[in-house]
Amino acid sequence: MNRVKDYRKQAGLTQFELAQKVAVARQTINLVENDKYNPSLDLCLRLARALHTDLNHLFWEA
């Protein structure tokens, strides 16, 4: 239950546009948003920067 989709929509980006920003395939964004797998830390960092937030906001639940 990460917050990638929320932050992406708030940024007005499509899955494809976000994928380009972080240099992965669109399918990868789709799978991450739907918790279909487990992204690498490096991808998580790129997502957080592309969405102007940080790791905790995207992926941490207290």
Next chain:
Amino acid sequence: MNRVKDYRKQAGLTQFELAQKVAVARQTINLVENDKYNPSLDLCLRLARALHTDLNHLFWEA
């Protein structure tokens, strides 16, 4: 340049003990601490919980 080693030492754990807590091999902890590769988000989350901290403290640099 993550902070896993700092938090592990502060917790008084060896690489082997931390590895057991998060259910990976000792070598995996060693490689993560020395930035030899790119752990999965799931492992990052387990490390953060085992070390009583969060993703940003372990892996985020402003």
Next chain:
DNA sequence: TAAAGATGTCATATATATCTGACATATTAA
């Protein structure tokens, strides 16, 4: 000292993240 424990590293094997290409459906715009 010597022995035990901790760490760094290698080589090989396996599981899985990620890619490419494709197609179906849903949503939005002409």
Next chain:
DNA sequence: TTAATATGTCAGATATATATGACATCTTTA
């Protein structure tokens, strides 16, 4: 309604995270 765009998903291929076993070095303790 049609055309274009966005999303969800599948199958097959490749790259890489992680495991296992082993060994060397360094540090700590008996």
